Amino acid sequence: MGRPAYACSSCGNLLEVKMDIAESITRLSKVDHRSRPISVWRYRELLPLGRSAEVFSLGEGGTPLFRCSRLARELGLKNLHIKFEGANPTGSFKDRGMTVGISKAKELGMKIVTCASTGNTSASLAAYAGLAGMRCVVLIPEGKVAIGKLAQAMMHGAMVASVKGNFDQAFKVVMDSSERLGLYVLNSVNPFRIEGQKTAAYEICDQLEGKSPEYLYIPVGNGGNSAAYWKGFTEYEALGAVPNRPIIRGIQAEGSAPIARMFSTQSDEIVPVSKPETVATAIRIGNPANWKKTVRAIRESGGRATTVTDREILEAQKMMARFEGIFAEPAGSAALAGMIKDVNNGDLDKASEVVCVSTGHGLKDPDIAISQCVKPATIEASVDALRMFVGG
Numbered sequence: 319m320g321r322p323a324y325a326c327s328s329c330g331n332l333l334e335v336k337m338d339i340a341e342s343i344t345r346l347s348k349v350d351h352r353s354r355p356i357s358v359w360r361y362r363e364l365l366p367l368g369r370s371a372e373v374f375s376l377g378e379g380g381t382p383l384f385r386c387s388r389l390a391r392e393l394g395l396k397n398l399h400i401k402f403e404g405a406n407p408t409g410s411f412k413d414r415g416m417t418v419g420i421s422k423a424k425e426l427g428m429k430i431v432t433c434a435s436t437g438n439t440s441a442s443l444a445a446y447a448g449l450a451g452m453r454c455v456v457l458i459p460e461g462k463v464a465i466g467k468l469a470q471a472m473m474h475g476a477m478v479a480s481v482k483g484n485f486d487q488a489f490k491v492v493m494d495s496s497e498r499l500g501l502y503v504l505n506s507v508n509p510f511r512i513e514g515q516k517t518a519a520y521e522i523c524d525q526l527e528g529k530s531p532e533y534l535y536i537p538v539g540n541g542g543n544s545a546a547y548w549k550g551f552t553e554y555e556a557l558g559a560v561p562n563r564p565i566i567r568g569i570q571a572e573g574s575a576p577i578a579r580m581f582s583t584q585s586d587e588i589v590p591v592s593k594p595e596t597v598a599t600a601i602r603i604g605n606p607a608n609w610k611k612t613v614r615a616i617r618e619s620g621g622r623a624t625t626v627t628d629r630e631i632l633e634a635q636k637m638m639a640r641f642e643g644i645f646a647e648p649a650g651s652a653a654l655a656g657m658i659k660d661v662n663n664g665d666l667d668k669a670s671e672v673v674c675v676s677t678g679h680g681l682k683d684p685d686i687a688i689s690q691c692v693k694p695a696t697i698e699a700s701v702d703a704l705r706m707f708v709g710g
């Protein structure tokens with residue numbers, strides 16, 4: 319077993335898995351992958367795992383692509399879908415990357431896995447490490463992780479350390495110590511994570527019956543997921559599975575928006591935000607590790623990164639819940655918030671085919687949901703009391 323590497327030793331850029339398109343076409347031609355159930359592993363031939371490697375799966379992927387007609391009518395749109403990644407086994411898109419990442423870690427003979435996390439990565443890693451019988455060490459920023467996510471990491475048996483600092487500081491500790499301590503890092507700097515996450519783009523194309531949407535709105539924190547989607551769309555087009563790729567609009571929270579700032583200032587270098595803040599704790603990241611990959615992806619798509627306020631995020635969270643029955647966490651509502659902002663500013667043609675990615679389930683952060691709603695009334699156990707309550 320060699321030493322794991324996450325970045326190129328000469329240029330410092332993060333490693334990336336490159337697909338041999340001709341070979342992949344040959345491999346795909348031998349199977350009817352679309353006859354398999356929709357899931358991450360429907361696309362096994364397009365994932366970098368040895369043929370005899372064991373797959374550790376909880377049934378990830380295959381998440382619904384909801385056609386949102388009530389929301390669309392409310393916003394005057396023709397064609398709006400939400401890809402609900404909260405429907406994954408641990409409630410976020412991270413499971414796509416973890417099923418591949420953990421299977422790869424086992425194939426490579428790794429014993430202990432680790433990550434720094436705003437919550438979802440630790441919840442997912444802990445679950446998959448448990449499934450694979452591996453030890454798991456997670457670092458979270460003190461006091462800034464939603465309670466449901468913390469409960470998941472603890473329940474799945476991870477060793478959880480709360481770091482006195484923010485995500486960026488916790489992540490630096492992980493990267494500075496992993497080699498010395500023999501820990502295999504499964505943050506999104508790990509290229510195998512990105513490989514699993516790219517399958518969401520394949521799925522959207524299959525669910526739209528052989529095409530990409532015109533626009534994809536997606537929240538951006540560390541930037542791994544947006545880069546993964548672009549990789550997925552690009553590969554699917556190169557494989558001849560779809561004729562087009564979408565324009566990517568990356569959405570950041572106003573208080574944690576170094577990538578959106580790059581776009582607004584047309585700069586080529588990132589200026590990290592030293593004290594990132596937002597109610598969407600999952601994207602409370604000031605120094606995104608994948609900024610180069612995601613900026614390249616968004617630019618190549620002809621898109622851009624913009625910001626939304628916490629108020630806009632929470633408003634979108636409520637709209638999704640009330641119009642469509644989709645309960646997303648705040649970060650999982652940021653893409654819709656960004657799209658609504660674009661509609662209101664006239665920056666999106668209302669006839670476009672749009673997919674918003676909702677990245678995580680609302681039950682992970684019950685505190686923020688409860689804080690926005692009217693408290694339940696306490697009434698007597700009688701018909702009269704109920705009549706009074708409903709106003710009849």
Ligand SMILES: Cc1ncc(COP(=O)(O)O)c(C=O)c1O
Pocket residue numbers: 410436437438439506537538539540541542543544600601647649650677678
């Ligand atoms: C729910 C949710 N949405 C969005 C993101 C941002 O993804 P990325 O860091 O890959 O940009 C995260 C990352 O933790 C997340 O948990």
